[in-house]
Amino acid sequence: MSALEQSKFSLKVTFQGLLEQQPNEKKAEDMLIKKLSKYSSSPFSDNSWVLNRGTNKSHSDRVRFHMFKKMGDKAVRLIKLFAIVLFERDSSYVYIRYLHRYIKFLSEENISLLQVNKKIFSYYSYWLDSQKKEDGEGYASVYKNKLLDSALTFHTYMNMHSSLVYIQGIESIENHYSKNNNSDKYKVIDENILEKLDTHFMTDESPLHIRVAYWIMRMYATRPTDTLNYPLDCVKKLSKDMGTIKHAIVKNSKSARGIDYKIEYLNLKEPMQKMLYKLIKKQQEVSQELQEDSDKKDFLFTYRHTQNKKIQYFSNQRLSKYFRKLQKELKIPEKARAIPRDLKKTGITMRLEAGWSTPQLKNFANHRTYESLDSYTAPSESFMIEEQRKILLENKDITSRYMFKGRIVNGMDDAFEKKLLENPKAHKISDLGYCPNTAGCGNHYECLDCDDLVPDKELEEYYLEQVDRYLKITEKQYELGDNTNAKDSHHRATLFAVLYNKLHSNGSIE
Incomplete structure (x- = not known):
């Protein structure tokens, strides 16, 4: 086998794949056992393998099999073969350590490896949910995810071995615990x-x-x-x-x-x-x-x-x-x-x-x-809000359609300007600002989105609070997968930022 073929073999090795290359199961096992010398000088028969330098990247420098003795010699042999498959695939052999809970479950429930089918994994999940630690609390989802994953990986890689029942579609069985972990595998420490x-x-x-x-x-x-x-x-x-x-x-x-x-x-x-x-x-x-x-x-x-x-x-x-x-x-x-x-x-x-x-x-x-x-x-929620607020509030090019300080200039109709300045109270819209065309505008439900809305200086802090409020809502909606409403909330945050920016461009009524 060439170096390239050897590399491809190592990445894709499963026991089923070995059987396709070898005339019988014994030959396939022998092929795996020979490969142990690449990773350990310990004989296959030992119940603890000392790993060579370079094999151990993340865990103990030994792989131990003592905890599997209750299942009999055949089971121990099978798990040892599984360990070599993991070595060949460059997978973490921590699967071996997590596998002991699965073996304990089978032993307690009097289930042999030859009786395992797809339904057993559901029973195993129920069993994991029922387990308690010394302090009386149940296992964390992260831990249960690893335990179930190790059992599924074991059956996936060793499928077609005579000590196991062949499980059609084993690789497609879903680990429901992983749903709780993928999006938040690691966290920022409080x-x-x-x-x-x-x-x-x-x-x-x-x-x-x-x-x-x-x-x-x-x-x-x-x-x-x-x-x-x-x-x-x-x-x-x-x-x-x-x-x-x-x-x-x-x-x-x-x-x-x-x-x-x-x-x-x-x-x-x-x-x-x-x-x-x-x-x-x-x-x-x-x-x-x-x-x-x-x-x-x-x-x-x-x-x-x-x-x-x-x-x-x-x-x-x-x-x-x-x-x-x-x-x-x-x-x-x-x-x-x-x-x-x-x-x-x-x-x-x-x-x-x-x-x-x-x-x-x-x-x-x-x-x-x-x-x-x-x-x-x-980033923390407060940091994200601050950063998004910064972006919104610094983006003044799109918000300064007109500026006014005592007078309104740059873009507002002269008649509207005159009416607004003569009687600001008549044009005031609660919690928003001033509408220069209260009599002629036919759409009083979209004032916030109106380019002509004039900000109220007294509402400066309120505008900023609304920017933060809608940014928080945006974050939560994105977390829930509600992208449509999240975009709408972000748009509203932008509109309040526009009003705030107009104030700082001298665009307000005081």
Whole structure:
């Protein structure tokens, strides 16, 4: 098989696809098992595989299968084959970890893998909805999404294996939990919660490696996966006041090792950068001492477990677990709690609100395209309203049809001007302004949209309030998918902005 064919094979591999290439199931299994050596030196028979450097990009450096023993040897073998398929597809093998709940469900309900059909996934959803955590609360939708997704992925990739019932159309089964997550996968962390987290990590109450990871993500809005793959030599001192930091970039890496790097300067006069530099130097010393006995070498986040004294490498799983535990201790409500990835969205959004340009944000966030920034930029409602108001109120070219200060000029009929100035009260329209043609106008229902409407100086703040009010309504309507009414609300915001602009172009009656 050529390198190109091998690449195509890896991207599209499923067990059904393997069966089409091999004469029988055993040959297809053997082909997969041979590929394990690319990712681990552990034999296929082991119930824990130590992964080679480069295979582990985001999680533990081991894949464990002990939790599947209850389902019997055939099930364990099948899940191991599934793990190799994930390796070959360059998919996250976190699916294996989330699969254990599905296996537990099957065991509790006395359902064998050969009995699984489309209906079982609905039952599994009901089962997930009924599960409670230690604190009595149910599973979060994000977690249930991952659990159901892992089960569906397992059956999709391993369909046609004799240990499973063939499920026609398995790939089209919808994960209804994902609807709740796609539009809001990551969130901007509330300022009060962020302050609590910052205060906590300023102290040495947390282990050193966790503090280092937090402040890298907090200051540079890095993905957890990128953060935990920082190299051992990630900071260097150039002079008394200057250093460098080397950022790891795992996603869409083009290097053979699976990690790209970006180097930028550290200003050691700046207190936060100086603090981070010192923390990283301490972690470097810890990691350096453990390198000889570490499975994963030349990385920053190697540490010794405080209880079992084993040398470990900090993983996404452990980071997320610590975040959950900490926020529970800080009495942060569950729905408001952050996950590590939220620090990226928060950091990018804060810089957007501070006026950073799109090219600056793209470079800062280590994104390859501008479009990929969309899921990470979520300006607050107040910021969006302020920005839209700014655009509306600065757009004065379309609003200054005429200006008047004591007199009306530029475009208004002389007769209308005379009538209006002689008796303004007769032309006043409540909460809008003045109509110069109250007697002759036949449309008294569209005054706000009338080009000749004259603003009232006393209503200046009211106009601004209405701009903000309709911009808020616009945002909500777009969120609900009500695009037609959203456009209408935005138009009304524009019209009130027009009146406000006329006032600031000296276009009013005082």
